């Protein structure tokens with residue numbers, strides 16, 4: 001097997017795990033190229049000659065993984081996502097075991113699934129148009145405010161940075177959102193409007209139930225609570241019921257669509273995959289790219305489509321952890 005490992009996780013607390021993964025992955029006759037990215041990098045440089053390999057491993061946190069996933073999708077390559085960042089929500093959404101040995105095993109088994117990605121476009125204050133891929137969530141309003149406030153603490157504090165940022169801003173502005181879904185237009189007042197490829201947030205909480213990476217749809221989510229104290233309720237419900245299937249989510253409404261256009265009644269901050277943008281926007285447009293990328297999964301993943309027997313056989317064949 002020929003593997004390209006692209007490692008962009010130099011700052012992650014788990015950054016050594018990828019070296020263990022590489023050791024577990026390699027067998028006699030294998031080739032493996034380990035490409036360490038610097039602080040800034042270019043997609044073409046990161047994926048140079050990637051088509052010569054059987055598998056590309058994307059090792060990093062959400063920002064790096066999202067960027068690399070879009071580049072991998074454009075090239076039609078198969079990838080394994082390896083969680084090396086301070087926050088790894090995309091990996092958590094795939095639901096594979098976060099363990100180097102198990103991931104190396106999954107790569108050798110070579111079971112893959114197709115995952116969707118999203119594309120989002122917006123105009124900045126000067127009227128310039130921007131367009132970007134996303135793998136997690138993008139949106140406008142209080143969520144972007146949180147990302148901005150939490151950004152400086154993120155590497156040190158990981159997901160707690162966002163909860164602390166939420167508590168430090170008790171009264172985010174309420175905005176009227178005009179939301180054009182595939183075949184209907186709705187209006188809602190809320191503190192944020194998001195589009196999600198996966199609705200998992202910090203703490204492995206799914207803010208809406210049944211949001212899937214493989215249904216060819218984006219989830220459009222409106223946080224309708226008028227204050228951050230109200231936001232604590234869904235977060236608390238999230239801890240009690242991470243999948244959202246039993247308790248639901250108070251003050252959160254969601255819709256599914258292939259294509260969505262969102263207009264806000266005032267300028268609002270925006271984030272794409274947890275990265276806050278400079279300046280504010282008046283809206284955005286997003287669409288799903290169905291089955292954009294093929295990804296390695298193990299038999300624990302909710303996206304694994306094999307049988308229970310297959311999954312048991314797989315687990316039995318795993319050698320004891322060294």
Ligand SMILES: [Mg+2]
Pocket residue numbers: 116196197198211212213214215216217218219
């Ligand atoms: Mg979906």
